[in-house]
Amino acid sequence: MIGWIRSLGASATSFVEGLGQLTVFGGEITASLVKPPSRFGFFLRALYDAGVLSVALIALSGFTVGMVLGLQLYTTLSRFGAEEGLGAVVGLSLVRELGPVVCGLLVTGRAGSAVTAEIGSMKATEQLDGLRMMAINPIHFVAMPRALALTVAMPLLNALFIVFAIAGAFVIGVSNQGLDGGVYISGLESAVRFADDVGQSLLKSLVFGMLLGLVATYKGYSCSPDAAGVARATTSTVVTASVAILLSDYIITALWGV
Amino acid sequence: MQLAFGHRPVYDGLECHMRKGEIHLLLGGSGTGKSTLLRMIGGLQRPDSGIVRVAGHELAGLRERDLGEIRKGIGMLFQNGALLDSMTVLENVGLPLREHTKQSRVEIEERVSSVLSAVGLDDVESLLPRELSGGMLRRVAFARAIVMEPEILLCDEPFSGLDPLNVTRIEDLLVRLNKELGLTVVVTSHHMASSLRMADQMILMRDRICVSGTPEELAGGDDKGVIEFLGEDGRSFLARLHEIRDRGDVGDGSSAGDLR
Amino acid sequence: MQSNASRDLVVGLFVLVGLGALAYLSLQIGGLEFGSQEKVVLRATFDDIGGLSARAPVRVAGVKIGQVSGIALDEDLRATVSMEIETGLDLSIDSSAAIRTAGLLGDQFIAVELGAEDESLQDGEEFSFTESALSIDKLVGRLVHDAGVSN
Numbered sequence: 001m002i003g004w005i006r007s008l009g010a011s012a013t014s015f016v017e018g019l020g021q022l023t024v025f026g027g028e029i030t031a032s033l034v035k036p037p038s039r040f041g042f043f044l045r046a047l048y049d050a051g052v053l054s055v056a057l058i059a060l061s062g063f064t065v066g067m068v069l070g071l072q073l074y075t076t077l078s079r080f081g082a083e084e085g086l087g088a089v090v091g092l093s094l095v096r097e098l099g100p101v102v103c104g105l106l107v108t109g110r111a112g113s114a115v116t117a118e119i120g121s122m123k124a125t126e127q128l129d130g131l132r133m134m135a136i137n138p139i140h141f142v143a144m145p146r147a148l149a150l151t152v153a154m155p156l157l158n159a160l161f162i163v164f165a166i167a168g169a170f171v172i173g174v175s176n177q178g179l180d181g182g183v184y185i186s187g188l189e190s191a192v193r194f195a196d197d198v199g200q201s202l203l204k205s206l207v208f209g210m211l212l213g214l215v216a217t218y219k220g221y222s223c224s225p226d227a228a229g230v231a232r233a234t235t236s237t238v239v240t241a242s243v244a245i246l247l248s249d250y251i252i253t254a255l256w257g258v
Numbered sequence: 259m260q261l262a263f264g265h266r267p268v269y270d271g272l273e274c275h276m277r278k279g280e281i282h283l284l285l286g287g288s289g290t291g292k293s294t295l296l297r298m299i300g301g302l303q304r305p306d307s308g309i310v311r312v313a314g315h316e317l318a319g320l321r322e323r324d325l326g327e328i329r330k331g332i333g334m335l336f337q338n339g340a341l342l343d344s345m346t347v348l349e350n351v352g353l354p355l356r357e358h359t360k361q362s363r364v365e366i367e368e369r370v371s372s373v374l375s376a377v378g379l380d381d382v383e384s385l386l387p388r389e390l391s392g393g394m395l396r397r398v399a400f401a402r403a404i405v406m407e408p409e410i411l412l413c414d415e416p417f418s419g420l421d422p423l424n425v426t427r428i429e430d431l432l433v434r435l436n437k438e439l440g441l442t443v444v445v446t447s448h449h450m451a452s453s454l455r456m457a458d459q460m461i462l463m464r465d466r467i468c469v470s471g472t473p474e475e476l477a478g479g480d481d482k483g484v485i486e487f488l489g490e491d492g493r494s495f496l497a498r499l500h501e502i503r504d505r506g507d508v509g510d511g512s513s514a515g516d517l518r
Numbered sequence: 519m520q521s522n523a524s525r526d527l528v529v530g531l532f533v534l535v536g537l538g539a540l541a542y543l544s545l546q547i548g549g550l551e552f553g554s555q556e557k558v559v560l561r562a563t564f565d566d567i568g569g570l571s572a573r574a575p576v577r578v579a580g581v582k583i584g585q586v587s588g589i590a591l592d593e594d595l596r597a598t599v600s601m602e603i604e605t606g607l608d609l610s611i612d613s614s615a616a617i618r619t620a621g622l623l624g625d626q627f628i629a630v631e632l633g634a635e636d637e638s639l640q641d642g643e644e645f646s647f648t649e650s651a652l653s654i655d656k657l658v659g660r661l662v663h664d665a666g667v668s669n
Contacts, residue, residue, distance in 0.1 A: 037357075044529050052532045095543065122342075129302055130340035133333075134354045134402075135326035156536025163539045189546065195573070198544050 025139070025218045029147050032140040039145045046149035050111040054157055061106055062161035065098065066090070066168020073169075074177050083179055087187030090169040095197045099162040100204035101249050104212070107150075107157055108241045112216040115146050116237040119220025120230035128221070143221055147213030154209025155202055162201070200256050207252065208245045215241040274461060274470060276444065278313075278409075281436050281456050284446040286463030292446035293337075295463070296412050299444065300334055301325045313409070330358060333403030335413040339395045341387040341402070347374070348383035351402045358406065373401045378427060393424035400431065404441075411435065413445045429456055557584070557602040561644040562615040562628070567597045568651025569626045570617055576601045576628045583607060586628065601628065610635040616649035626651060 069090055077083050119142055122128055128138040166188065173179040192198065216237045223233035274295075276282045284292045297303040298310050301317050310317045315328055341350045351373065352366045361369070367383075374382065377397040387395060396416065403411060413432070417425045433456050435441040445457075461470040567589065576584040584603035592598045603609075612633030619626050630645075639645070 044526055047532070048525055048529045051536070052528050055532065125338055125343075126336045126340040127342055129297075130334070130336055130342075132302060132322075132325075133300055133329055134357070135329045136353070136357055137322070137326075152533075153536075155540065156533065159536055159539035159543055162543060192543075193573075194544050201543075202540070 021222070022214065022218050025143075025221070026214050028139045029144050029214065029217065032137065032144040033148065035140060039141065042141070042145035043148055046115075046146040047153060049114065050107070050146070050149045051153035051156060054107055054110050054153070055160065057106060057110055058103060058157045058161050059164050061102065062164030063168040065102060065161075066094070066165030066170075067172045068168075069093065069098070069165065070169030070172030071176075074173055074179070083173075083177075084183050085187055086169070086173045086179055087184040087189075088191030090166065090173075091188040091192040092197060094162050094165050094169075095192055095201045097249070097253070099165065100158050100201050100208060101245065103158045103161040103205065104154065104208035104245045104249075105242055106161075107154060107209075108212050108216075108245065109238055111150060111153070112212045112237050112241050113234045115150065115213075115216040116220040116223075116234045117230060119143065119146070119217060120223045120233045123221065123223060124225045124227065124230055126225075139221070143217040147210075147217045150213035150216065151206065151209040154212065155205040158201060158205035196256075200252070203256075204249060204252050207248055211244045211248060212241045215244060276442070276459065278442050279436070279440050280458035281432060281443040282445070282459045282461060283457035284444065284461045284463060285448065286446075287448055292448070292463055293414050296334075296414050296444060296446050299410075300332060300412055301329065330406065331408050332410045332412060333406065333408035335396075335399050335403045335411070335416055337415045337418060339387065339399035341395065341399055343387050345386075346383065347385050347387070347390070347398050350387070351398060351405055354402070354406045369405065370401070373405050374398070377401050377431060393420055393427075396420065396424070396428065400428070404435065407439070408441070410442045410444070413443065415446055415448070417447055432456055556605040558605050558607075558639075558641045559587070560601055560603055560609075560639055560642075562599050562601070562648045563592060563644065564597045564599065564617060564648050564650045566650040566653070567599060567626075568617055568619075568653055570599065570628070570651065571626075574625065574627050576603060576615075576630060578607070578609075578630045578632070583630070599628070608638040611637050611639050611643070612646060613639065614647035614649060615645040617651035619652075 070086065073089050073093075074083060074086055077085055077089065119128075122142065128142065131138045131141055170181070170184055173184055174181045219233040219237045219240070220230075223229040284295060286292050294303060298305060298317075299312055301310075301312075301320070304310075304318065312328060313331065317325065317328075320328070341347075342353070345353070348367065348370055351370045355361055355366045355369060370383065374380065377400050379394060379397055379401070382390070382394065382398065387398070390398060400416075403413075411432075416428050416432075420428070432443050432445065436443050436456075457472075459470060459472055570586065570589070572586050572589060574586045575582045576586065584601050586599055587602045588600040590598050590600075599615075609630060610633040612635045614631045614633070616629050616631065617626055618629045633647075
């Protein structure tokens with residue numbers, strides 16, 4: 001019994017410690033942002049890896065999610081004779097919640113794990129130490145461009161996801177179920193407002209991107225320098241970032257509504 | 259360069275001094291802490307207790323940025339090269355120049371070519387690390403370590419996994435660097451035979467402590483620990499080597515190029 | 519790191535497409551407005567604003583001309599609603615502002631009905647005629663009451 005409590009205490013301490021280290025790491029990345037040289041080339045490359053290579057996944061998932069949403073909602077709405085509200089409901093649910101969250105989780109799995117694996121294997125092959133010995137700050141050189149790229153890519157991918165999903169729901173609602181296209185679009189346009197909805201979506205995706213960028217680079221940077229360590233860190237990134245995204249989603253939603 | 263420390267379970271009461279301008283060989287089996295010692299000199303690891311002093315600077319209290327200044331005078335060759343795998347040979351070797359000097363791209367290219375020739379490599383600038391053989395990789399990493407003309411060169415197991423030809427090549431390079439440029443060289447190895455001909459000081463590590471001395475001293479001394487470590491063959495080998503060195507034979511040195 | 523011209527191009531394309539999607543969502547669907555459109559601030563006081571909230575639309579003949587920017591209580595504890603309205607519209611000073619519901623159960627908005635005077639309401643002025651919100655429960659209550667009375 002005592003042992004159980006003790007291990008709980010130990011877990012709590014190490015959790016808080018980990019959080020502290022994460023924060024310090026985040027501080028270092030932020031400090032790196034303003035120090036020269038700009039690492040723009042690395043940033044572009046990381047943006048390619050995180051953004052461009054995720055487009056196919058995001059487009060496909062977006063469209064599919066849109067189709068499912070369209071089907072589910074249309075069926076439900078028609079029970080109340082409110083099919084014409086499909087555009088509005090699809091738009092609001094996608095923009096405010098489904099877009100940022102689903103996109104965030106997808107990008108975490110695809111790009112977040114890749115970043116952790118990349119940095120982790122650099123640690124395991126002593127490349128990070130090599131950088132240090134050349135008096136180059138590894139956080140500035142390796143982590144910062146990737147974290148920034150994830151932060152920038154997320155809102156863009158989010159917007160693409162939502163657009164594809166709107167299209168998917170359109171296909172189902174209009175072509176499949178016979179809803180009028182004009183009604184769909186105008187319902188969408190009248191219900192979704194920039195200030196309340198799109199703005200919230202943008203904020204969420206930015207925050208999710210930052211969280212993912214921080215967690216993915218940190219886990220890679222601090223992993224145990226061997227193959228097993230890298231694998232563990234990669235899994236850990238997906239789990240930690242996903243939880244962080246879902247938690248912050250709640251927090252932002254709650255605060256925004258105030 | 260002077261080094262002194264005493265610390266943690268890997269070592270206990272270790273004390274070591276390395277003089278400037280000499281070639282120092284750290285010998286010991288696996289797990290005796292040779293690499294750890296090397297990393298401590300580079301500031302990558304800190305002792306639990308004790309002092310590490312490099313070129314008069316005590317490393318313990320320094321922050322990363324200050325360590326960086328000292329590291330500009332140190333070149334390190336890692337066991338697996340530690341080259342950045344997404345960059346070409348040219349980009350890798352030129353990296354310290356790009357980061358710390360204001361040299362133009364052309365100047366950097368020239369300098370890199372010249373250093374690569376010095377280690378016996380030509381026309382490899384546009385290759386990626388994964389396209390290089392083990393020996394070539396090691397030599398590229400070598401080039402990177404010396405491109406900024408450091409005063410101290412640290413090499414972690416530079417001979418491991420190489421064929422005899424490449425081993426000789428690297429030994430020659432180290433000796434040349436030491437003789438021509440006055441570089442202080444610290445090399446770790448668990449291979450005695452391959453590296454004895456160049457060491458000015460041998461530091462034998464086992465069971466948490468170390469014994470050091472010139473090859474002559476170790477060959478001729480009475481220390482039981484040393485005798486046990488080297489074995490009879492080892493000691494006679496050392497004695498023979500002592501003669502070879504006296505004759506001034508430092509090998510063929512088939513490489514050309516300007517190290518400076 | 520090899521800088522790859524075609525790869526950079528693709529990245530640029532990605533960013534453009536992403537921003538384009540974002541712009542579409544913001545402008546077309548979300549109705550974000552750009553430029554400093556001059557707005558006129560008008561006020562109206564009601565006994566009961568019902569479910570009216572900030573950013574609710576202000577409409578004339580069903581067309582949105584502005585939105586509610588603030589709701590406050592005045593000294594008599596009546597609700598004073600401030601609204602930002604597009605300039606250039608001539609709303610005569612005897613126009614009225616009524617709180618209506620969109621559809622049966624929809625959101626509430628302010629419907630402006632024009633009056634007959636020549637003079638127009640200026641920036642900062644107040645509607646002289648207002649109609650408070652009708653609430654369903656009050657109506658039902660009245661109905662029940664009237665039904666009860668007539669028995």
